[in-house]
Amino acid sequence: MQWIQLKIDDKKIRVPEKTTILEACRMNNILIPTLCHDPELTNWGACRLCVVEVEGMRNLVTSCTMEVQQGMVVRTSTPDIREARKTILELIVANHDIDCLTCEKMGECELSKYAYEYGVKKDVFQGAKREYELDDSNPFIIRDLNKCILCGKCVRACAEIQVNHVLDYSKRGFETQVGPAFHLPYGESDCVFCGSCLAVCPVGALTEKQMAGKGRPWEVKKIQTTCPFCGTGCNFDLNVRDNKVVGVTSNPGSPVNGRALCVKGRFGVEYIHSPNRLITPMIRKNGELVEAEWYEALELIAERFKTIKEQYGSDSLAALSSARCTNEENYLMQKFMRAVIGTNNVDHCART
Amino acid sequence: MQTLAYPCCEKCNHTASTPCRDYIKCRVEGPLCHDDPDCKQKRQDFLAKMYDPEGLTKQILICTGTGCVSSGSQRLIELVREELVKRNLDETVRVRSTGCHGFCEQGPIVIIEPDKTFYTKVKPSDITEIIETDIVGGNKVDRLLYRDPVSGESAVTYETVNFYAKQNRIILNNCGQINPERISQYMAKKGYQALEKVLQTMKPEEVIEEVKKAGLRGRGGAGFPTWLKWNLCRKAQGDKKYVICNADEGDPGAFMDRSVLEGDPHAVIEGMLIGAYAIGADEGYVYCRAEYPLAIERLKIAISQAEKNGLLGKNILNSGFNFHLKIKAGAGAFVCGEETALIASIEGKRGMPKVRPPYPAEKGLWGKPTNINNVETWANVPHILRNGADWYCQFGTPKSKGTKIFALTGKVNNTGLVEVPMGISLREIIFDIGGGIKGNHTFKAVQIGGPSGGCIPEELLDLPVDFDSLSEVGAMIGSGGLVILDDTTCMVDIARFFLTFTQKESCGKCTPCREGTKRMLEILTRITKGEGKPEDLENLETLAGVIKKTSLCGLGQTSPNPVLATLRYFREEYEIHIREKRCPAHACTALLQYHIDNEKCKRCGVCAKNCPVGCIFGDKNNPYEIDSQNCIQCHTCIDKCKFKAITVS
Numbered sequence A: 001m002q003w004i005q006l007k008i009d010d011k012k013i014r015v016p017e018k019t020t021i022l023e024a025c026r027m028n029n030i031l032i033p034t035l036c037h038d039p040e041l042t043n044w045g046a047c048r049l050c051v052v053e054v055e056g057m058r059n060l061v062t063s064c065t066m067e068v069q070q071g072m073v074v075r076t077s078t079p080d081i082r083e084a085r086k087t088i089l090e091l092i093v094a095n096h097d098i099d100c101l102t103c104e105k106m107g108e109c110e111l112s113k114y115a116y117e118y119g120v121k122k123d124v125f126q127g128a129k130r131e132y133e134l135d136d137s138n139p140f141i142i143r144d145l146n147k148c149i150l151c152g153k154c155v156r157a158c159a160e161i162q163v164n165h166v167l168d169y170s171k172r173g174f175e176t177q178v179g180p181a182f183h184l185p186y187g188e189s190d191c192v193f194c195g196s197c198l199a200v201c202p203v204g205a206l207t208e209k210q211m212a213g214k215g216r217p218w219e220v221k222k223i224q225t226t227c228p229f230c231g232t233g234c235n236f237d238l239n240v241r242d243n244k245v246v247g248v249t250s251n252p253g254s255p256v257n258g259r260a261l262c263v264k265g266r267f268g269v270e271y272i273h274s275p276n277r278l279i280t281p282m283i284r285k286n287g288e289l290v291e292a293e294w295y296e297a298l299e300l301i302a303e304r305f306k307t308i309k310e311q312y313g314s315d316s317l318a319a320l321s322s323a324r325c326t327n328e329e330n331y332l333m334q335k336f337m338r339a340v341i342g343t344n345n346v347d348h349c350a351r352t
Numbered sequence B: 001m002q003t004l005a006y007p008c009c010e011k012c013n014h015t016a017s018t019p020c021r022d023y024i025k026c027r028v029e030g031p032l033c034h035d036d037p038d039c040k041q042k043r044q045d046f047l048a049k050m051y052d053p054e055g056l057t058k059q060i061l062i063c064t065g066t067g068c069v070s071s072g073s074q075r076l077i078e079l080v081r082e083e084l085v086k087r088n089l090d091e092t093v094r095v096r097s098t099g100c101h102g103f104c105e106q107g108p109i110v111i112i113e114p115d116k117t118f119y120t121k122v123k124p125s126d127i128t129e130i131i132e133t134d135i136v137g138g139n140k141v142d143r144l145l146y147r148d149p150v151s152g153e154s155a156v157t158y159e160t161v162n163f164y165a166k167q168n169r170i171i172l173n174n175c176g177q178i179n180p181e182r183i184s185q186y187m188a189k190k191g192y193q194a195l196e197k198v199l200q201t202m203k204p205e206e207v208i209e210e211v212k213k214a215g216l217r218g219r220g221g222a223g224f225p226t227w228l229k230w231n232l233c234r235k236a237q238g239d240k241k242y243v244i245c246n247a248d249e250g251d252p253g254a255f256m257d258r259s260v261l262e263g264d265p266h267a268v269i270e271g272m273l274i275g276a277y278a279i280g281a282d283e284g285y286v287y288c289r290a291e292y293p294l295a296i297e298r299l300k301i302a303i304s305q306a307e308k309n310g311l312l313g314k315n316i317l318n319s320g321f322n323f324h325l326k327i328k329a330g331a332g333a334f335v336c337g338e339e340t341a342l343i344a345s346i347e348g349k350r351g352m353p354k355v356r357p358p359y360p361a362e363k364g365l366w367g368k369p370t371n372i373n374n375v376e377t378w379a380n381v382p383h384i385l386r387n388g389a390d391w392y393c394q395f396g397t398p399k400s401k402g403t404k405i406f407a408l409t410g411k412v413n414n415t416g417l418v419e420v421p422m423g424i425s426l427r428e429i430i431f432d433i434g435g436g437i438k439g440n441h442t443f444k445a446v447q448i449g450g451p452s453g454g455c456i457p458e459e460l461l462d463l464p465v466d467f468d469s470l471s472e473v474g475a476m477i478g479s480g481g482l483v484i485l486d487d488t489t490c491m492v493d494i495a496r497f498f499l500t501f502t503q504k505e506s507c508g509k510c511t512p513c514r515e516g517t518k519r520m521l522e523i524l525t526r527i528t529k530g531e532g533k534p535e536d537l538e539n540l541e542t543l544a545g546v547i548k549k550t551s552l553c554g555l556g557q558t559s560p561n562p563v564l565a566t567l568r569y570f571r572e573e574y575e576i577h578i579r580e581k582r583c584p585a586h587a588c589t590a591l592l593q594y595h596i597d598n599e600k601c602k603r604c605g606v607c608a609k610n611c612p613v614g615c616i617f618g619d620k621n622n623p624y625e626i627d628s629q630n631c632i633q634c635h636t637c638i639d640k641c642k643f644k645a646i647t648v649s
């Protein structure tokens, strides 16, 4: 690997080759605003907010796409650059539905973060605004194109994380929009509701239906956990408010899955607080299921296994385990069957 | 032997699968592999028949370029053929369909060779007279000759038409002269000789060196040195390389690429073959907009003829060089002319530009090193390699060599395609070739370079037209559009026109271009409606600056040019719109006020009856008046008033 020496804002910096200027800045705590960049997605260079000045270049360049070069001289915060960024933000805001009061994204919105930082007011450019209908025809994702800033992250997430290619840009000029083919609503498209697009949207254009009105980002506690639905072991954050799970958000730090999740993991939280949920073991007494203590239930099971084994032999018992169990659980189960019961009758639903 | 491309006798064994290295030379000088006076005679007869310099037989050339076809030239061909058969002349008089002559405004164009008689605006009803008077009688049909708009004199041959006399047609030379659907006619005009020379005598590096010496710069807009691009692509690592011909031609008004493809498709193919050899590519694409069906059709024919004759495919002319060429029809988005968007479009994706670097020369089509040149650039290549860089360098200026084709339109007498040496002045193009301004109007400005270009005022008309002089004054050659504007054109409105185009064609990927041009357009629209504010001009300039500096691709980066250039040379006109709510050119309809002159008005009421919004009030006893609040400036009342009592100010 080759090291590249360059100067950013008069500071000498050494980074590995192929690093982008943005990465080099972030490694050195130099702040650069970005809206369309995402380290997990291909570089896109669309929002143009991350522009910096590189000596010898005619125009400003996007730091998220430009790789460092030996001896490069970069400036990241000249008045010119700040002016350009501010204008870009003003242009975005001019075509954005400023509905922050009740917007689900409030507090986590990247646009409002930078608008605040750059002192952007909403009425600098007055003119036409997009007017699309809200797409909330499905149970999971609310799509509000009037807030979309066309950063294209959802398009890339769908193509690169979920590899589903449901989303793309359509139309041109001021009418450009993103969404499924033929402008279908999400619910009628080939979307599998993995929510990857939702996870990357920097503004309130894609929000989670179930979490609407359930709590502001600063009111919920994020608790990292492992998804119980299957054995893959995806991690995510349970969003908890007042001891109640209000939803799931993906956590880019998850070692197994990054931000990718499936429809069950991301949206299947309703059961947690469902009144129909079994919360104790049940034992059938006199033909009726009755709530029991764990020790009681386990004793009964052990007792019955023992008698069956004594009466009919070890091979009269078999175990079928589930893909929803973790590896460790599956291991324990077969160990139990072999060492304790004494049979090789072990099978698994995912064996075929 | 059906055409020149065919073998002379059984001894010739050139086919696509057993190629002969001297195939091209053989066709015009041959046969070369055996000595047979008969065969030689056959070839010479063919050449003579095709370009009959002695005028033994007459030829009727009928233009079948898109312009003339749409004004009915196909029908003319049928009629001429019928007429010749009727008079038993079909053996002695040849009828040929040709590519575009560039003077479409005068179409359909019919030329009689070898006399070079130039007939314009020929209608089906003129055919009998042409045959009778000219072909049979040997006289000219005077009323169909071109009449000079300034002197009023008629020009008998095309060489004496001012529009052609001052041109220097190298690239367009074959257009209008050969039948583009016959490879043999291209061969007879020295076609594919450059390829044969390159494959037999030159190393790829030498080809690049020759193009460097010729100083060829890209004709697609930016004027980038062609050899440099070839060299980068040649040096790029890759097991597979591509060459692409950019025939997207999205600039409104430009049609030189279409004309070259329609009129001389083999020149482009030959250029691409030479480029591919120099670069080390074995596959190429012509990316042509689907709105050019005739160009695509002609290209298809040309490709299949070249394949049949072993000029495309494997082991071309027994040199070991392979090259396959495909056509990709684009859906006609302006942005697809941008090279990275074009590549995305060939790959089947939405035509959206990508950030460069990496440049296509390193990572282009399907991630492989790719070289893209414009149609006209490719068409220059065979001339350079056949005649040598020194010959080429006699045309043009030290830094902009060769010729450039312009599409001359607007308020000028002669509109059409003109090929001129680089460095010629705008004045010569507009007043000598273009025949000056139409009607009784005066020149105001020339819009050059299409939506990415700028406007040049009268005082700069002696500027030499080359890549660098134009960019110094805020314009560019671009694709070569030249729109002549006269005193009836409003410069604010013209800026608005071009910005409307770029805003509509913005791919929508990046913020400054998508949102910024919209806001600029809104400001311009306001100004043309008399609703401009004093701070608007400054806002326009600030926005333009940000859009230029931060947009992703050339479309956005150049989109403010028409506004900036008009602000630079015609600022006063903007100010008058804002300050006095008036359009000096009387072009912005919203700023026009209609008045009825009571002295002249006879109170007939015709205007009131015809006003579509009913905003004219009056009767026999009360004078007629126009309610300017509701008037939509449609001009109906003026047209209807027999007494010329209504004026506009």
Ligand SMILES: Cc1cc2nc3c(=O)[nH]c(=O)nc-3n(C[C@H](O)[C@H](O)[C@H](O)COP(=O)(O)O)c2cc1C
Binding pocket: B217, B218, B219, B220, B221, B222, B223, B224, B226, B246, B247, B248, B249, B250, B251, B334, B335, B336, B337, B338, B339, B340, B372, B373, B374, B375, B377, B378, B553, B554, B555
């Ligand atoms: C918005 C935009 C549209 C373009 N359209 C065309 C076009 O229609 N034809 C063309 O040859 N080049 C076009 N270009 C220029 C190409 O990107 C490219 O530079 C050119 O094809 C290179 O060929 P050359 O070096 O032979 O000029 C366009 C560029 C931009 C930014």
Ligand code: SF4
Binding pocket: A157, A158, A162, A164, A165, A166, A167, A190, A191, A192, A193, A194, A195, A196, A197, A198
């Ligand atoms: S939910 Fe998943 S599949 Fe559906 S559009 Fe978003 S990323 Fe694509």
Ligand code: SF4
Binding pocket: A147, A148, A149, A150, A151, A152, A153, A154, A155, A178, A197, A200, A201, A202, A203, A205, A206
């Ligand atoms: S929906 Fe969100 S992620 Fe997708 S383009 Fe719009 S702002 Fe970006």
Ligand code: SF4
Binding pocket: B335, B352, B353, B505, B506, B507, B508, B509, B510, B511, B513, B514, B551, B552, B553, B554, B555, B556, B557
């Ligand atoms: S400058 Fe315009 S056309 Fe080019 S990428 Fe940006 S939005 Fe698309």
Ligand code: FES
Binding pocket: A033, A034, A035, A036, A037, A044, A045, A046, A047, A048, A049, A050, A051, A062, A063, A064, A065
């Ligand atoms: S973050 Fe670089 S262009 Fe958007």
